[in-house]
Amino acid sequence: MTKTDLLHRYLFNQANVRGELVQLQESYRAILDSYAYPPAIQQLLGELMAATSLLTATLKFEGDVSLQLQSEGAVRYAVINGTHDQKMRGVARWDEQRQTLPDTFADMFEKGILVITITPKEGERYQGVVALDKPTLAACIESYFEQSEQLATKVLLRARTGESPAAAGMLVQVLPTSSEATNAADRPEFDHLVKLTETLTDEELFTLPAQEVLYRLYHQEEVELFTPQEVRFQCTCSKERSAAALANVDKAELLDIIAEEGMIKMNCQYCHKEYTFDAIDVEAIYSGGNTSPEMH
Numbered sequence: 001m002t003k004t005d006l007l008h009r010y011l012f013n014q015a016n017v018r019g020e021l022v023q024l025q026e027s028y029r030a031i032l033d034s035y036a037y038p039p040a041i042q043q044l045l046g047e048l049m050a051a052t053s054l055l056t057a058t059l060k061f062e063g064d065v066s067l068q069l070q071s072e073g074a075v076r077y078a079v080i081n082g083t084h085d086q087k088m089r090g091v092a093r094w095d096e097q098r099q100t101l102p103d104t105f106a107d108m109f110e111k112g113i114l115v116i117t118i119t120p121k122e123g124e125r126y127q128g129v130v131a132l133d134k135p136t137l138a139a140c141i142e143s144y145f146e147q148s149e150q151l152a153t154k155v156l157l158r159a160r161t162g163e164s165p166a167a168a169g170m171l172v173q174v175l176p177t178s179s180e181a182t183n184a185a186d187r188p189e190f191d192h193l194v195k196l197t198e199t200l201t202d203e204e205l206f207t208l209p210a211q212e213v214l215y216r217l218y219h220q221e222e223v224e225l226f227t228p229q230e231v232r233f234q235c236t237c238s239k240e241r242s243a244a245a246l247a248n249v250d251k252a253e254l255l256d257i258i259a260e261e262g263m264i265k266m267n268c269q270y271c272h273k274e275y276t277f278d279a280i281d282v283e284a285i286y287s288g289g290n291t292s293p294e295m296h
Helices: 026-033 039-056 137-149 188-197 202-207 210-218 239-246 251-261 279-287
Strands: 006-012 017-024 063-070 075-083 087-094 113-120 126-131 153-160 166-174 223-225 264-267 274-277
Touching: 006 210, 017 026, 017 039, 017 188, 017 210, 026 039, 026 087, 039 063, 039 075, 039 087, 039 137, 039 153, 039 166, 113 137, 126 137, 137 153, 153 188, 153 202, 166 188, 166 202, 188 210, 202 210, 210 223, 239 264, 239 274, 239 279, 251 264, 251 279, 274 279
Parallel strands: none
Antiparallel strands: 006 017, 006 223, 017 166, 063 075, 063 113, 075 087, 113 126, 153 166, 264 274
Protein backbone atom coordinates (compact mmCIF):
# COMPACT_ATOMS: atom_id res chain seq x y z
CA MET A 1 0.00 0.00 0.00
CA THR A 2 1.26 3.48 -0.84
CA LYS A 3 2.77 5.38 2.06
CA THR A 4 0.66 8.48 2.49
CA ASP A 5 0.94 11.78 4.33
CA LEU A 6 4.27 12.65 2.78
CA LEU A 7 5.62 15.80 1.22
CA HIS A 8 8.17 15.35 -1.56
CA ARG A 9 10.49 18.11 -2.80
CA TYR A 10 12.34 17.86 -6.10
CA LEU A 11 14.40 19.92 -8.54
CA PHE A 12 14.56 20.02 -12.32
CA ASN A 13 18.29 20.38 -12.61
CA GLN A 14 18.33 21.42 -16.24
CA ALA A 15 15.47 23.92 -15.98
CA ASN A 16 16.14 25.85 -12.77
CA VAL A 17 12.64 24.95 -11.60
CA ARG A 18 11.61 23.29 -8.35
CA GLY A 19 8.62 21.15 -7.52
CA GLU A 20 6.67 19.75 -4.60
CA LEU A 21 4.18 16.90 -4.29
CA VAL A 22 2.07 16.18 -1.22
CA GLN A 23 -0.34 13.28 -0.66
CA LEU A 24 -2.52 13.22 2.46
CA GLN A 25 -4.90 10.71 4.02
CA GLU A 26 -4.61 10.21 7.78
CA SER A 27 -3.83 13.83 8.61
CA TYR A 28 -6.71 14.98 6.38
CA ARG A 29 -9.08 12.47 7.95
CA ALA A 30 -8.11 13.71 11.43
CA ILE A 31 -9.31 17.20 10.54
CA LEU A 32 -12.54 15.86 9.04
CA ASP A 33 -13.19 13.70 12.11
CA SER A 34 -13.08 16.72 14.40
CA TYR A 35 -16.43 18.10 13.16
CA ALA A 36 -19.44 17.14 11.02
CA TYR A 37 -18.40 19.09 7.93
CA PRO A 38 -20.61 18.85 4.83
CA PRO A 39 -18.92 17.49 1.68
CA ALA A 40 -18.34 20.94 0.14
CA ILE A 41 -16.48 22.11 3.26
CA GLN A 42 -14.54 18.83 3.42
CA GLN A 43 -13.42 19.42 -0.16
CA LEU A 44 -12.38 22.97 0.65
CA LEU A 45 -10.43 21.93 3.74
CA GLY A 46 -8.64 19.20 1.76
CA GLU A 47 -7.45 21.62 -0.90
CA LEU A 48 -6.53 24.18 1.74
CA MET A 49 -4.55 21.58 3.70
CA ALA A 50 -2.60 20.47 0.63
CA ALA A 51 -1.91 24.10 -0.25
CA THR A 52 -0.67 24.88 3.27
CA SER A 53 1.69 21.92 3.19
CA LEU A 54 3.11 23.07 -0.14
CA LEU A 55 3.62 26.63 1.10
CA THR A 56 5.04 25.52 4.44
CA ALA A 57 7.65 23.56 2.49
CA THR A 58 8.93 26.83 1.04
CA LEU A 59 9.99 28.08 4.50
CA LYS A 60 13.72 28.48 4.98
CA PHE A 61 13.40 28.91 8.75
CA GLU A 62 11.54 27.51 11.76
CA GLY A 63 8.03 28.87 11.97
CA ASP A 64 4.60 28.34 10.51
CA VAL A 65 2.30 29.30 7.65
CA SER A 66 -1.41 29.96 7.98
CA LEU A 67 -3.81 30.04 5.03
CA GLN A 68 -7.13 31.63 5.92
CA LEU A 69 -10.17 32.20 3.72
CA GLN A 70 -12.54 34.94 4.89
CA SER A 71 -15.82 36.05 3.38
CA GLU A 72 -19.32 37.33 3.97
CA GLY A 73 -20.83 34.51 1.91
CA ALA A 74 -21.74 30.88 2.54
CA VAL A 75 -18.25 30.13 3.90
CA ARG A 76 -17.39 32.57 6.69
CA TYR A 77 -13.86 31.35 7.18
CA ALA A 78 -11.63 28.34 6.76
CA VAL A 79 -8.08 28.12 8.03
CA ILE A 80 -5.23 25.61 8.00
CA ASN A 81 -2.07 26.20 10.01
CA GLY A 82 1.13 24.31 9.21
CA THR A 83 4.52 24.34 10.89
CA HIS A 84 7.95 24.07 9.27
CA ASP A 85 7.99 20.39 10.26
CA GLN A 86 4.61 19.75 8.61
CA LYS A 87 2.28 19.58 11.62
CA MET A 88 -1.19 20.62 10.50
CA ARG A 89 -4.43 21.72 12.10
CA GLY A 90 -7.49 23.43 10.71
CA VAL A 91 -11.10 24.45 11.08
CA ALA A 92 -13.91 25.97 9.02
CA ARG A 93 -17.10 27.88 9.73
CA TRP A 94 -19.97 28.39 7.33
CA ASP A 95 -23.60 29.48 7.25
CA GLU A 96 -25.22 26.39 8.76
CA GLN A 97 -28.68 27.84 8.16
CA ARG A 98 -28.32 27.06 4.46
CA GLN A 99 -29.89 23.82 3.24
CA THR A 100 -27.21 23.43 0.58
CA LEU A 101 -23.88 25.03 -0.16
CA PRO A 102 -22.84 26.41 -3.57
CA ASP A 103 -21.39 23.94 -6.06
CA THR A 104 -18.43 26.06 -7.14
CA PHE A 105 -15.49 27.59 -5.29
CA ALA A 106 -16.26 31.13 -6.50
CA ASP A 107 -19.90 30.99 -5.34
CA MET A 108 -18.92 30.01 -1.79
CA PHE A 109 -17.48 33.43 -1.09
CA GLU A 110 -18.78 36.97 -1.07
CA LYS A 111 -16.17 39.70 -0.72
CA GLY A 112 -13.74 36.88 -0.04
CA ILE A 113 -10.03 37.19 0.64
CA LEU A 114 -7.15 34.77 1.11
CA VAL A 115 -4.84 35.76 3.94
CA ILE A 116 -1.44 34.06 4.00
CA THR A 117 0.45 34.63 7.25
CA ILE A 118 4.08 33.58 7.63
CA THR A 119 5.29 33.60 11.23
CA PRO A 120 8.98 32.83 11.84
CA LYS A 121 10.05 31.56 15.24
CA GLU A 122 12.45 34.49 15.28
CA GLY A 123 11.82 37.68 13.35
CA GLU A 124 8.88 39.63 12.04
CA ARG A 125 5.62 38.17 10.82
CA TYR A 126 4.64 38.66 7.18
CA GLN A 127 1.09 38.75 5.88
CA GLY A 128 -0.12 38.75 2.28
CA VAL A 129 -3.71 39.22 1.11
CA VAL A 130 -5.26 38.41 -2.26
CA ALA A 131 -8.88 38.47 -3.38
CA LEU A 132 -10.80 35.23 -3.86
CA ASP A 133 -11.69 36.32 -7.37
CA LYS A 134 -10.45 33.27 -9.29
CA PRO A 135 -12.42 30.09 -10.11
CA THR A 136 -10.24 27.87 -7.89
CA LEU A 137 -8.19 28.07 -4.72
CA ALA A 138 -5.12 27.01 -6.70
CA ALA A 139 -5.52 29.96 -9.06
CA CYS A 140 -5.84 32.33 -6.09
CA ILE A 141 -2.57 31.01 -4.64
CA GLU A 142 -0.85 31.42 -8.01
CA SER A 143 -2.06 35.01 -7.95
CA TYR A 144 -0.50 35.43 -4.50
CA PHE A 145 2.91 34.29 -5.77
CA GLU A 146 2.60 36.53 -8.81
CA GLN A 147 1.73 39.59 -6.73
CA SER A 148 3.88 39.15 -3.64
CA GLU A 149 6.96 37.29 -4.87
CA GLN A 150 6.85 37.75 -8.66
CA LEU A 151 7.50 34.04 -9.11
CA ALA A 152 6.02 32.04 -11.96
CA THR A 153 4.11 29.30 -10.16
CA LYS A 154 1.73 26.48 -11.05
CA VAL A 155 -0.41 24.91 -8.31
CA LEU A 156 -2.61 21.82 -8.52
CA LEU A 157 -4.93 21.02 -5.62
CA ARG A 158 -7.25 18.02 -5.32
CA ALA A 159 -9.45 16.58 -2.58
CA ARG A 160 -11.62 13.47 -2.44
CA THR A 161 -14.39 13.07 0.13
CA GLY A 162 -16.52 10.07 1.04
CA GLU A 163 -15.42 6.74 2.50
CA SER A 164 -11.75 7.16 1.56
CA PRO A 165 -10.96 10.85 1.92
CA ALA A 166 -7.68 12.05 0.45
CA ALA A 167 -6.08 15.34 -0.44
CA ALA A 168 -3.11 16.07 -2.65
CA GLY A 169 -1.31 18.90 -4.36
CA MET A 170 1.57 19.82 -6.60
CA LEU A 171 3.57 23.02 -6.98
CA VAL A 172 5.96 23.87 -9.82
CA GLN A 173 7.87 27.12 -9.46
CA VAL A 174 10.70 29.00 -11.14
CA LEU A 175 13.89 29.43 -9.16
CA PRO A 176 14.96 32.91 -10.32
CA THR A 177 18.60 33.54 -11.08
CA SER A 178 17.93 37.27 -11.02
CA SER A 179 15.11 39.67 -10.26
CA GLU A 180 14.29 39.84 -13.97
CA ALA A 181 14.11 36.06 -14.44
CA THR A 182 10.76 35.34 -12.83
CA ASN A 183 8.34 35.86 -15.68
CA ALA A 184 6.88 32.64 -17.12
CA ALA A 185 6.82 34.21 -20.57
CA ASP A 186 10.61 34.26 -20.50
CA ARG A 187 10.87 30.68 -19.24
CA PRO A 188 9.76 28.22 -21.94
CA GLU A 189 11.11 25.32 -19.87
CA PHE A 190 8.74 26.30 -17.06
CA ASP A 191 5.77 26.32 -19.46
CA HIS A 192 6.80 22.90 -20.72
CA LEU A 193 6.92 21.45 -17.19
CA VAL A 194 3.55 22.99 -16.35
CA LYS A 195 1.98 21.33 -19.39
CA LEU A 196 3.40 17.98 -18.33
CA THR A 197 2.13 18.47 -14.77
CA GLU A 198 -1.38 19.26 -16.00
CA THR A 199 -1.66 15.83 -17.64
CA LEU A 200 -1.84 14.16 -14.22
CA THR A 201 -5.23 12.63 -13.35
CA ASP A 202 -6.86 12.75 -9.93
CA GLU A 203 -6.73 8.96 -9.69
CA GLU A 204 -2.98 8.95 -10.33
CA LEU A 205 -2.41 11.70 -7.80
CA PHE A 206 -4.42 9.91 -5.09
CA THR A 207 -3.29 6.33 -5.62
CA LEU A 208 0.22 6.18 -7.07
CA PRO A 209 3.46 6.45 -5.06
CA ALA A 210 5.15 9.81 -5.48
CA GLN A 211 8.09 8.32 -7.36
CA GLU A 212 5.76 6.77 -9.91
CA VAL A 213 3.81 10.01 -10.31
CA LEU A 214 7.02 11.90 -11.00
CA TYR A 215 8.28 9.26 -13.42
CA ARG A 216 5.04 9.30 -15.40
CA LEU A 217 5.14 13.07 -15.67
CA TYR A 218 8.83 13.82 -16.04
CA HIS A 219 10.63 10.64 -17.17
CA GLN A 220 12.40 12.61 -19.90
CA GLU A 221 13.59 15.28 -17.45
CA GLU A 222 16.50 15.26 -15.03
CA VAL A 223 14.74 15.28 -11.65
CA GLU A 224 16.49 15.29 -8.28
CA LEU A 225 14.17 13.95 -5.58
CA PHE A 226 14.89 14.71 -1.92
CA THR A 227 14.02 12.73 1.21
CA PRO A 228 10.27 13.04 1.90
CA GLN A 229 8.88 14.75 4.98
CA GLU A 230 6.01 13.29 7.01
CA VAL A 231 2.84 15.38 7.33
CA ARG A 232 0.63 14.88 10.37
CA PHE A 233 -2.26 16.42 12.20
CA GLN A 234 -1.33 17.94 15.54
CA CYS A 235 -3.24 20.41 17.64
CA THR A 236 -1.31 22.60 20.06
CA CYS A 237 -4.16 23.05 22.52
CA SER A 238 -3.81 22.04 26.18
CA LYS A 239 -5.51 22.65 29.51
CA GLU A 240 -2.58 24.87 30.47
CA ARG A 241 -3.12 27.10 27.42
CA SER A 242 -6.82 27.32 28.20
CA ALA A 243 -5.99 28.26 31.78
CA ALA A 244 -3.67 31.00 30.53
CA ALA A 245 -6.57 32.41 28.50
CA LEU A 246 -8.85 32.34 31.54
CA ALA A 247 -6.23 34.27 33.52
CA ASN A 248 -7.16 37.31 31.41
CA VAL A 249 -10.74 37.19 32.74
CA ASP A 250 -11.72 38.67 36.10
CA LYS A 251 -11.63 36.03 38.84
CA ALA A 252 -15.01 37.02 40.26
CA GLU A 253 -16.60 36.65 36.82
CA LEU A 254 -15.18 33.14 36.47
CA LEU A 255 -16.44 32.12 39.89
CA ASP A 256 -19.89 33.50 39.02
CA ILE A 257 -19.98 31.30 35.91
CA ILE A 258 -19.03 28.26 37.98
CA ALA A 259 -21.71 29.09 40.53
CA GLU A 260 -24.33 29.19 37.77
CA GLU A 261 -23.09 26.45 35.43
CA GLY A 262 -21.19 24.16 37.80
CA MET A 263 -17.98 24.52 35.77
CA ILE A 264 -16.34 26.45 32.96
CA LYS A 265 -16.08 24.64 29.63
CA MET A 266 -13.61 25.62 26.93
CA ASN A 267 -13.52 23.96 23.51
CA CYS A 268 -10.60 24.00 21.10
CA GLN A 269 -11.77 25.37 17.75
CA TYR A 270 -9.31 23.14 15.88
CA CYS A 271 -9.72 19.67 17.41
CA HIS A 272 -12.88 20.34 19.50
CA LYS A 273 -11.41 18.83 22.65
CA GLU A 274 -13.13 20.11 25.77
CA TYR A 275 -11.36 21.37 28.86
CA THR A 276 -13.26 22.01 32.10
CA PHE A 277 -12.40 24.16 35.10
CA ASP A 278 -13.93 24.19 38.60
CA ALA A 279 -13.51 26.64 41.46
CA ILE A 280 -10.32 24.91 42.65
CA ASP A 281 -8.83 25.32 39.17
CA VAL A 282 -9.70 29.03 39.13
CA GLU A 283 -8.11 29.55 42.53
CA ALA A 284 -4.98 27.76 41.25
CA ILE A 285 -4.85 29.98 38.15
CA TYR A 286 -4.89 33.15 40.23
CA SER A 287 -2.48 31.84 42.86
CA GLY A 288 0.05 30.95 40.20
CA GLY A 289 -0.41 27.22 40.70
CA ASN A 290 -0.93 24.56 38.06
CA THR A 291 -4.35 23.29 37.12
CA SER A 292 -4.98 19.60 36.80
CA PRO A 293 -3.62 18.44 33.42
CA GLU A 294 -6.40 15.94 32.80
CA MET A 295 -8.85 16.67 30.03
CA HIS A 296 -12.49 16.16 30.90
